[in-house]
Amino acid sequence: MLFFKECKKILCSLTFVLYVVVVFVMYGSQFVPALESPVAVPQVGEDYYGTTETDRPEVVMPAAVESLVSEYLEGSYDAYPVGFYKQVKLKEKDTVKMAAIIEELTGLSKEELDGFEGYEMGGLFGGRDENGNEIMYYKEPVLPGYELSETVSYERFRELMRQVDDIIGGGSKYKEETLLSYFGTVEKTYEEALEDYNELMTGDNLPESYLRLFSDYAGIDLAIIPVFVCVALWQLDKRSRMEALVYSRKISSLKLLLARYGALVCCMAVPVLLTLLHAVIEIAWLYPAMEISFSSAVGVTLLWLLPSITVVTALGAVLTEAVSPLLAIFAQGAWWFLALESSDLVGDITRFCLIVRHNSMGRIATFETQWENFVWNRCFYVGLSAVLFLLAVLVYEWKRRGRLTGLVFGKGQSRKEGDDENGTL
Amino acid sequence: MQNTIEISHVNKFYGKKQALKDINLSIGQGMFGLLGRNGAGKTTLMKLLATLHEKQSGEVSVCGIPIQKAKEIRSITGYLPQDFSMYPSMKVEECLDYLGVLSGMSRAERKERIPVLLKKVNLMGKKNSKVKSLSGGMKRRLGIAQALLHDPKVLIVDEPTAGLDPEERIRFRNLLCEVAKERIVLLSTHIVGDIEATCEQIAIMNEGEILWRGTVTELLENARGKVFMATVARDELEKIKKKGIVTAMLQQGRNTEVRFIMEEDTNGTEYVPAEPNCEDAYMYCLHQHGCQVMGGEE
Incomplete structure (x- = not known):
């Protein structure tokens, strides 16, 4: 019940509307051009085969x-x-x-x-x-x-x-x-290009290749923009001067924040899933003669993108709760920039880099050799999300009980105490 | 279940500053007023009882439940902070429904309770209005509705009438009196008139300490024979200001009609003894306990 109420709060917020617009615009400008025509069969005598x-x-x-x-x-x-x-x-x-x-x-x-x-x-x-x-x-x-x-x-x-x-x-x-x-x-030579083409058209390679490219682009966006939605929603109680009303309720901090965090992740995943659905339909239309199974490709895409949303949201939550929303945005921006700068377009999937890249429709073998790193990386970020989320719960509970009055953690709280000293202690 | 709040030897510090000093208080059913200046420690005590602050030492129990059991305390306590609002874009009814969920109320309970409370605080006509469209007084009434939502045994209300116009203030005080019939209501304020109109039992706080505790009648009795009135010239007014505490002045031509508290012997003067009101009694109590009282000083 609370989860749906939190979802409603998110869906009605301007920040979320802007998030949806950004996701759709980025999808339209980055990935949609790849759906304009099917992959062409290499022809003898072409100048360049990639x-x-x-x-x-x-x-x-x-x-x-x-x-x-x-x-x-x-x-x-x-x-x-x-x-x-x-x-x-x-x-x-x-x-x-x-x-x-x-x-x-x-x-x-x-x-x-x-x-x-x-x-x-x-x-x-x-x-x-x-x-x-x-x-x-x-x-x-x-x-x-x-x-x-x-x-x-x-x-x-x-x-x-x-x-x-x-x-x-x-x-x-x-x-x-x-x-x-x-x-x-x-x-590539013509023969190699033809061989790659044939490989691409075999088994699940075609949908997987398309959706890897989709994930590559979406992964960059999702490593930064969720922080804005998270910070805006995580700050809502404070901005609405509603903190004390919420703090004094019976609900446990874990249950409350789990509903809020879950709602944020689910709501932010929805526009991504819609673009994914659009991509799947378009790919199926591009190759009407082929029987394409998308199940494995969609699975990889979700494994690729959801950890980005969960970890960015969790970091935003803990930094907003513990320090300030500005620091959350700045820290995420810096992390995103460094991750983007440090990852190559293809063939450089490391275990710790936030942004996983494979900016190619081909190079299937390269991705497959890095599969273990890919899975490790994404599982690491799921684990990190859980740790950061629990940290946010801990900080929230401390603030709720008035235990944090320090310079960093209890900035809001200290200010209130300052008011008390001058006003209504 | 006990129906009292028991506070015993409670101390609370903000860093080196001691906000509560060895507080001992027993609060029973009905309206209880906490009176004190700004900065006296009222809000800190209120937050402590609402489990939003922790004490450094001492014991507190609310209806027999130790304050450490925050979840249990929160389920029987309603809290209206001094400075609050609600999600501005949410509708009034929606806001109460959301807070009801946070209080662990079932859908059926919320459906039954919210209209009753909205009627009680006279906001039924505004149930579909957004919170941001409400006036200050309406927001306060919505505040009391949210505090009563889960039918708490204890209602903690911090400076509820601050900033309200006289009509809203009276309406709010009456509302509090009405809900106090079935529960403990702890009201903090620095406005003496609010206490006089609503509370039988009161405590006066100053600099983190309880200075005085008793009934309003006892407080008034305490100041009996110490309050005077006189119509005096400017020179005489200066003398009164030096010797006593001026609680009211009214300029009448060249003279001033003055109401004041004085402990000195007034025999042989033209000062007329007056019946103390709650404001006089409060000022006298502060003065009696060695607090510097600035009434009438220029």
């Missing part, structure tokens, strides 16, 4: 070693140890270990590496052409000359890359899970 990951040593090894030598000369290594970007600088003993690995791979000694003075960073750069137009161009790095050692097998190379990742502290480009996405990306 990219794919390859495990061919002649592609992966030179690219990875070039990056490693470049980062060694740069003196810093990019990493995402717990999902967040970190620039790692090695201590001397680790630098020696790294130099030894590079020497095994290239024959370049530490002295040669350290003594090389002409290093220039490679990568994509911005600039202007002769007409003054802005352009992007790729520049090869300037590195000391070396040949890849012929005695290092691909297996040994993979082992050395694992060691490199350990030395950096984990989460680097060289780790097992992301090595191919960083260093094995190549343009």
Whole structure:
């Protein structure tokens, strides 16, 4: 009963209406274009068939070693140890270990590496052409000359890359899970494109691929916007000067907040489910000749998106209750930004990053290799949601009993006591 | 089940500031008034009884239930805070229904009780109006309805008439008297007139302490022979202000008709003894207990 009353409060709020508008607009602008036409069969003679990951040593090894030598000369290594970007600088003993690995791979000694003075960073750069137009161009790095050692097998190379990742502290480009996405990306051939197409049209791959892309886009939105609805509703008692009336009722804090939290999560899931339903219908219409089963794809989508809503809502609730709504919004905004910045579009599903990404209709194998991380990640956030929610209940109960009068937790409460001292103590 | 509130040696601190100092009080059925200045500790005591604050020491029981059993206390207590409102966009009836759910009332109980209360507080005609459209007095009456919703044995009402116009104040006081027939009603106020009109038993609080406890008649009796009236010139008025506590003044041409409390011997003066009213008696009680009373000082 209380749950439905809380739902009604949410559904009638302006913040929730804005939330629905944002969800629909983002869905319409990001995912709906992918539903305009069915995936085309590759034709012979096309200029570009997209990219794919390859495990061919002649592609992966030179690219990875070039990056490693470049980062060694740069003196810093990019990493995402717990999902967040970190620039790692090695201590001397680790630098020696790294130099030894590079020497095994290239024959370049530490002295040669350290003594090389002409290093220039490679990568994509911005600039202007002769007409003054802005352009992007790729520049090869300037590195000391070396040949890849012929005695290092691909297996040994993979082992050395694992060691490199350990030395950096984990989460680097060289780790097992992301090595191919960083260093094995190549343009597809016609045959590969055709093979991918055929794979896409097999079994549940088609709906799963579509809904992975759907989840990728929706996951970004749901890692931030629920906090606004949560904060607005969690603050409603205080803004309406109704706290004391609610605090003095018989209901337990757990039961009350469970109804409120549950109502928030369910109400915020509804527009997402509506867009999902629209997507499912559109996909079915796009491929009228196919018999598509959506059950598994929808299951994965719910596992993908619901934990985002639950954790963002729970963090918003606990921070609003314990500190302030502004801090809740700021903290969630910062977390969202860092998570978005630290996750690659495809092939980089880590265990702790809030935003799970797979921004591709294909790359089915890449997602499948990361399935364990995906499930771990989503279960972790369900667990974290429960912990944060219980923390919110605890803080609420303390405030309700007037136990929290400190600077942070009982800001509202202290102010009231201040009033009391000057007014109606 | 006992029908009293028992408060024994209760102390409460906000940091280093002691808000309640060794409070001892027994409150029985009917209207009980807590009178005191702003900052005397009335709201703190009220919140403590409504389980919204915790004491540092002492014992409190409400109808035999120790105050630590918050859930049980809340089920037999109705609380109307001084500063409150309700969800502005909700309808009056909807608001009461929501609070009824929080009080654990069944749908049937709510359906039966809400119209009865709305009639009692004269808001039946406003049941479909949004809370934000209600006047201050109507909101107060809605407040009393929500406090009575689950038919509590104890009603705690904090400064209920503050900010109300005289007509609404009288209407509200009458309403309180009506509901006090069947339960304990604890009313806090700094408006002496409210107490005089509604309560038989009262306690006066100051700086966290109970200064005095008894009936209104006893309070008036206590001030008998200490209240005077006189029509005096400006010089004489200054003398009275220095020696006593002026409780009322009325300018009459060059002279002033003044009502005051004085403990000194008034024989040989033209001061006329007056029957003390509740306001005089309250001021005298504060003065008697060593509180600095500023009545009439400029």
